[in-house]
Amino acid sequence: MARPGIPTAGAGVQVHDLTVSYGEHMVLRQVSLAFAPGQRVAVVGESGGGKTTLLRVLAGLLPVQAGEVRLEHRQPSARVRVMFQEDRLLPWLSAADNVTLGLPASERGRGLTFLKHVGLGERAQAFPHQLSGGQRQRVALARALAHRPALLLLDEPFGALDALTRASMHRLLDTLLSETGATTVLVTHDLDEALKLADRVLVLRGGVVAEDLLVSTPRPRDRVTTEPVRQHLEELLH
Ligand SMILES: Nc1ncnc2c1ncn2[C@@H]1O[C@H](COP(=O)(O)OP(=O)(O)OP(=O)(O)O)[C@@H](O)[C@H]1O
Numbered sequence: 001m002a003r004p005g006i007p008t009a010g011a012g013v014q015v016h017d018l019t020v021s022y023g024e025h026m027v028l029r030q031v032s033l034a035f036a037p038g039q040r041v042a043v044v045g046e047s048g049g050g051k052t053t054l055l056r057v058l059a060g061l062l063p064v065q066a067g068e069v070r071l072e073h074r075q076p077s078a079r080v081r082v083m084f085q086e087d088r089l090l091p092w093l094s095a096a097d098n099v100t101l102g103l104p105a106s107e108r109g110r111g112l113t114f115l116k117h118v119g120l121g122e123r124a125q126a127f128p129h130q131l132s133g134g135q136r137q138r139v140a141l142a143r144a145l146a147h148r149p150a151l152l153l154l155d156e157p158f159g160a161l162d163a164l165t166r167a168s169m170h171r172l173l174d175t176l177l178s179e180t181g182a183t184t185v186l187v188t189h190d191l192d193e194a195l196k197l198a199d200r201v202l203v204l205r206g207g208v209v210a211e212d213l214l215v216s217t218p219r220p221r222d223r224v225t226t227e228p229v230r231q232h233l234e235e236l237l238h
Pocket of ligand 1 (some may be wrong): 022025028045046047048049050051052053054
């Protein structure tokens with residue numbers, strides 16, 4: 001695979017005593033975390049445990065009600081991009097236009113190379129409805145990376161894909177993340193996904209970080225090499 005171009009320096013992330021409630025319902029309770037630049041963090045845990053809420057606060061989509069969230073990057077304009085389970089492509093724009101939407105003119109050419117990196121260089125003019133679910137998620141991934149985010153936030157990005165397509169997306173994302181260097185936070189229910197992609201796994205339970213595990217298994221990883229960590233996480237989750 002060709003290299004995606006200029007690597008992005010990942011942002012450091014500091015979360016201090018973050019508390020978030022929906023009305024009376026407190027979802028995050030004084031959560032404190034620090035992510036190193038370029039770190040890949042997976043967030044797992046029970047349904048309703050606050051994973052998406054944490055991601056939305058990091059994305060700036062939800063206000064910080066109490067506590068502090070700080071992005072540390074040498075460029076004050078460090079970009080944050082979010083990718084969701086549904087592709088959220090604009091149906092009236094081609095794949096190419098979806099990828100470059102919002103990029104300054106000077107960055108569009110380089111942004112388009114990401115369509116090639118996800119294997120869709122030939123489909124640049126196709127519209128979302130002409131692409132498969134897996135292809136649309138690849139366009140969404142190209143769009144997220146084309147903006148060279150210092151922080152990439154992924155909320156169950158491959159949850160709607162079949163197992164084979166998901167496995168190929170894991171390989172693709174693993175390669176692209178190694179090359180771009182973005183700090184990445186991945187919310188997932190899929191332990192395979194977490195263990196294939198992340199350097200660190202957080203378990204959120206009852207609004208607090210119940211476990212914070214570094215995953216040092218060398219890459220590429222498979223079920224055999226990650227089995228001990230998986231067993232530990234499965235015990236925590238069940
Ligand atoms: N906009 C909202 N208004 C009120 N309550 C909300 C809102 N969004 C989420 N919640 C509640 O906050 C809690 C945490 O939700 P969140 O989506 O962060 O959990 P999650 O860990 O991502 O769950 P899942 O794994 O099921 O996606 C849940 O009880 C949910 O019902």
